Amino acid sequence: MIGGLHDVQAPAGAQAQAIVGLWHWLLPICTFVFVAVMIALGMALWRAPRAGTDTAPDVALLSKREPRVTRVVIAAVAVSTLLLLVLLAVSVMTDRALAQLPLENALHIELTGYQWWWEARYDDPDPSRMFTTANELHVPVGRPVIVTLVGADVIHSFWVPSLAGKKDLIPGRDTTVSFRADRAGVYRGQCAEFCGYQHAKMALYVIADPPDDYARWAERQRAPAAEPSTDEARRGRDLFLARSCAMCHAINGTTAQARHAPDLTHVASRMTIAAGALENTPSNRTAWILDPQQIKPGTKMPSENIAPQDLAALSAYLASLQ
Amino acid sequence: MSAGSGSLSGLGSAASPQVLRERARVIVGRGETMLDGAGWGSQAERALHEAWRDEPGLLGFLKTTDHKRIGRRFVVTSFAFFVAAGILAAVMRMQLALPDNHVVGPDLYNQIFTMHGTTMMFIFAVPIMQGMAVYLVPLLVGTRNTAFPRMTACAYWLFLFGALSLWTGFAINAGADAGWFAYVPLAGPQYGVGKREDIWNNLINLSEAMGLMVAVDLATVILKMRAPGMSLRRMPIFVWASLVTSMMIIFAMPSVMLAANLAQFDRTFGTHFFNPAEGGDVLIWQHLFWFFGHPEVYFIFLPGLAFVSSIIPTFARRPMFGHDAVVLSLIATGFLSFGLWVHHMFATNLPEVGKGFFTAMSLLIAIPTAVQIFCWIATLWTGRIDLRTPLLFVLGFFVILVLGGLTGIMVGSVPFDLQVHDSYFVVAHLHYVLLGGAVFPLFGAFFYWFPKFTGRMLDERLGRWQFWLFFVGFNVAFFPMHLLGLAGMPRRIYTYGAETGWGTLNLIATIGAGVIALSVLLFIVNVVRSGFNGARAGDNPWHASSLEWATHSPPPAFNFVVLPVVASREPLWTREADEPTHVSGLSAQTREGLVTTVLDALPDVRYSYPEPSIWPFIAAITVVGWLFWSNMTETGMFYGLIPPAIAFVAWYWPTRKETVEQLLLERKP
Numbered sequence: 001m002i003g004g005l006h007d008v009q010a011p012a013g014a015q016a017q018a019i020v021g022l023w024h025w026l027l028p029i030c031t032f033v034f035v036a037v038m039i040a041l042g043m044a045l046w047r048a049p050r051a052g053t054d055t056a057p058d059v060a061l062l063s064k065r066e067p068r069v070t071r072v073v074i075a076a077v078a079v080s081t082l083l084l085l086v087l088l089a090v091s092v093m094t095d096r097a098l099a100q101l102p103l104e105n106a107l108h109i110e111l112t113g114y115q116w117w118w119e120a121r122y123d124d125p126d127p128s129r130m131f132t133t134a135n136e137l138h139v140p141v142g143r144p145v146i147v148t149l150v151g152a153d154v155i156h157s158f159w160v161p162s163l164a165g166k167k168d169l170i171p172g173r174d175t176t177v178s179f180r181a182d183r184a185g186v187y188r189g190q191c192a193e194f195c196g197y198q199h200a201k202m203a204l205y206v207i208a209d210p211p212d213d214y215a216r217w218a219e220r221q222r223a224p225a226a227e228p229s230t231d232e233a234r235r236g237r238d239l240f241l242a243r244s245c246a247m248c249h250a251i252n253g254t255t256a257q258a259r260h261a262p263d264l265t266h267v268a269s270r271m272t273i274a275a276g277a278l279e280n281t282p283s284n285r286t287a288w289i290l291d292p293q294q295i296k297p298g299t300k301m302p303s304e305n306i307a308p309q310d311l312a313a314l315s316a317y318l319a320s321l322q
Numbered sequence: 323m324s325a326g327s328g329s330l331s332g333l334g335s336a337a338s339p340q341v342l343r344e345r346a347r348v349i350v351g352r353g354e355t356m357l358d359g360a361g362w363g364s365q366a367e368r369a370l371h372e373a374w375r376d377e378p379g380l381l382g383f384l385k386t387t388d389h390k391r392i393g394r395r396f397v398v399t400s401f402a403f404f405v406a407a408g409i410l411a412a413v414m415r416m417q418l419a420l421p422d423n424h425v426v427g428p429d430l431y432n433q434i435f436t437m438h439g440t441t442m443m444f445i446f447a448v449p450i451m452q453g454m455a456v457y458l459v460p461l462l463v464g465t466r467n468t469a470f471p472r473m474t475a476c477a478y479w480l481f482l483f484g485a486l487s488l489w490t491g492f493a494i495n496a497g498a499d500a501g502w503f504a505y506v507p508l509a510g511p512q513y514g515v516g517k518r519e520d521i522w523n524n525l526i527n528l529s530e531a532m533g534l535m536v537a538v539d540l541a542t543v544i545l546k547m548r549a550p551g552m553s554l555r556r557m558p559i560f561v562w563a564s565l566v567t568s569m570m571i572i573f574a575m576p577s578v579m580l581a582a583n584l585a586q587f588d589r590t591f592g593t594h595f596f597n598p599a600e601g602g603d604v605l606i607w608q609h610l611f612w613f614f615g616h617p618e619v620y621f622i623f624l625p626g627l628a629f630v631s632s633i634i635p636t637f638a639r640r641p642m643f644g645h646d647a648v649v650l651s652l653i654a655t656g657f658l659s660f661g662l663w664v665h666h667m668f669a670t671n672l673p674e675v676g677k678g679f680f681t682a683m684s685l686l687i688a689i690p691t692a693v694q695i696f697c698w699i700a701t702l703w704t705g706r707i708d709l710r711t712p713l714l715f716v717l718g719f720f721v722i723l724v725l726g727g728l729t730g731i732m733v734g735s736v737p738f739d740l741q742v743h744d745s746y747f748v749v750a751h752l753h754y755v756l757l758g759g760a761v762f763p764l765f766g767a768f769f770y771w772f773p774k775f776t777g778r779m780l781d782e783r784l785g786r787w788q789f790w791l792f793f794v795g796f797n798v799a800f801f802p803m804h805l806l807g808l809a810g811m812p813r814r815i816y817t818y819g820a821e822t823g824w825g826t827l828n829l830i831a832t833i834g835a836g837v838i839a840l841s842v843l844l845f846i847v848n849v850v851r852s853g854f855n856g857a858r859a860g861d862n863p864w865h866a867s868s869l870e871w872a873t874h875s876p877p878p879a880f881n882f883v884v885l886p887v888v889a890s891r892e893p894l895w896t897r898e899a900d901e902p903t904h905v906s907g908l909s910a911q912t913r914e915g916l917v918t919t920v921l922d923a924l925p926d927v928r929y930s931y932p933e934p935s936i937w938p939f940i941a942a943i944t945v946v947g948w949l950f951w952s953n954m955t956e957t958g959m960f961y962g963l964i965p966p967a968i969a970f971v972a973w974y975w976p977t978r979k980e981t982v983e984q985l986l987l988e989r990k991p
Contacts, residue, residue: 002819002821003821004821006809006810006822007808007809007810008741008742008807008808008809008810009808016741018737019737019738019740019741022735022737022738023738026731026732026735026738030728030729030731030732033724033728034724034725034728037695037699037720037724038720038721038724040699040703041699041702041717041720043703044699044700044702044703045702045707045709045717047703048638048702048703048704048705048706048707049706049707050706050707050708050709051639051705051706051707051708052708053708053710053863053864053865054865055639055706055708055865056639057635057639057640057641057865057867057892057895058639058640058641058705058706059640059641059892059895059896061640061641061643061704062641062890062891062892062896066643066700066704069643069700069703069704070644072700073643073644073647073693073696073697073700076692076696077689077692077693077696080688080689080692081689084685084686084688084689084731087685087731087735088681088682088685091681091735091736091737091738092678092681094735094737094738095674095678095736095737098737099674115513153507153512153513154505154507154508154513155505155507155508155604157669157744159744159745159810159812161741161808161809161810162810164740165669165737165739165740165741165743166669166740166741166743166744167669167671167740168669168670168671170604170605170670170671171507171598171604172598172599172602172603172604173598173603173604173605173670173671175671188810188822189810190810190812190815191812192669192743192744192745192812192813193505193669193744194432194500194501194505194508194744194813194814195508196432196508196513197428197429197432198428199432199812199814199815199816200428200815200816200817200818201817276819297427297428297429298428298429
């Protein structure tokens, strides 16, 4: 079952934790103000005498000062101003805390937003150790991550509520966002800037693994796709390379090297396909290949006319891409 | 100027009546030239009726320059679009009621939420507030029409055609689909294919032209045509709010018009203002849009505050506590609202230190609103309360606006906004602020001024039902959205999976939306029923203090049979026997008004209003034609300008009748 935590109030990382700290100031102070104003309003209604429409207006007040009421109003404005200053100070301090996340030994990922999927390139000083995956990030618990955000077509926005606040992916304006996951788990994120047809189906899962698990995962991702072990899977690979699949997708270790769609080198190891639209099961994969426009109308993946036995072969090949 | 028996008479040294009459007979051929100042039932009143009458039939309908007819049209038209956009909201709520729902698909959903936002902001909220002001301001300042009535007439037609073209586009599957904010590149030539965004850009041009024209007109009336004696210190708060709003519109709207035209140049001519690949910058759009977009929130909100400030003193039976503080707060809000726009862009890569400034500004703007809220509570506290439906809506406004304002303080903080920006938390916040701050007071205002508009009272019992349904439905619909936002639900998604856990709260919100729909339906029933059968209102059913209540309900075409003179802030509550009550000496046979000085409203010069004309209507058609022609072909951008040029020349072409009349009425000092 797909899922994952996505709750501003359930932080699992330093950045989200700092923002929840701010929320714990904002919520009580604002609640206090709301309740105080409502009590004042309620008391005003309760104590003021009732009148009819033709009650003579109290025009004497036009030329009269009302010092007692004036003092109360001034005091209320002063208290409001003071509370706003408190909130401003807490907000600025939270901003500082967010900017001061220690970034030694950080993991670097370049995340590119496309309509409607994410491409993640794990950077490494040694270029041969870089690798690319899609729609799913694995990060080590306790180690800071610096994500470079690139908008490829329109504006998208990176948002994984349990880990960090948003940052937009703006074409022509690359930027970065840093976070650190402090607890292992699956954290769900989703594009937060309206980006067209399938803005709704552009999820990004972040899986925080203990460092050893992460290292094993990364090592596996670096490897090229395994040679298929069955005849059917081999036929599936040949079909993949001969048909239009290879015009958009890449599978390392084969001649498919296009970068217009998610890298499928280790597609079977992911939780979901189609940017979170479907759980990654064999039957979902075949359904997706047959008619992606039914599942995610408007997606750039075309519907293909594939014979059933070819579909089975393709499916077997994809299942081998662990 | 001399104060005669109860009147200020004689503007300039008049020629002797005999000479005037003679000249009138010769030149105009209307018999006697008559001066106003004689009160209801006089011969002057009949002359005024004759001078201000619109010709009957369709032609009169199209030519009218009566600010009340135009204001009413604005209100009725934009309310119709409010209902239409509300129906779209109901469709969205039905789609989102359940996970993986299939009421509408992504393409239609994206059009629907774009149409909902665009309609509510550009076709409902701004025009209805301006329409209320067009109707009320000339009455509140005691004059006979707006300063440039033909321009206001033209503004209405531009607005109507713009709105209709947007909705026609939607009906033929060419509805704008890039959001009411139309961020590039999604709305640009590469990703916003088809004519959808062209139509949206046209609407922006037309509705902002409307806004600017009305704003210039209102600001002029307010500054130059107030009743003698209505110095700035005595100006009603509603008029102050209209002035501040008009000034804000004049400074804010050019920004979004510029942006829409740059975007349209990108689309039509292949310029690269917003194309990063060719040295353009997509963030420029956001700056230009929000430099307008944030003040826009406040020029929807300030009229709402002004309705509240009009209703509370009447139903608390006392003058406003802290009148000056409230006025200064409105002005302060107007200025501060221009320093907030970046808080819509906290998630972009603008410099962090700069964002801190906008947090401070976003918190600061809460103070003038707090001042007003405390002054209203103080007014109620020290008043004697008549709890009628208008006041009920104001009380609902308190609850909802204060809550929305407080969540506004939350989202004004950069770090917190990074979490809830573009989430349902913001959807909740903006509806609390805009419905709480504008629509609740607007319904209060409808109940308050309906007697003036129609001469009949709205039904109180239906009004109470409507209020409670609206209040409860609103909170059921929108409060859960705060929680959805905190639970990670982004805005503008057409569906969500069951695994997200957002289903229950969405279902509750949808139920609330249904209750809101019911309450709006009750209001429409109430308006139709009371419009035909409501109790007769009389001139001043609430015993209120401002000048609109000094004339008949509904007011005659010329508003006041005598132009009032004002000696206090609450003119109808403080009539002293020995003060002059009205001006006399304006022509009753032509459309004449009085221009007064800006600060003290001393009589300055007489002013001849233009006659009704068909040309504002024709000019509006030609402008709309030009815009659509220019969307189709580049050459249309140039040749399409010829018809508007002709129409505008014809508009200003003087008529012999006007020239003769003005010569006749001219006085040498």
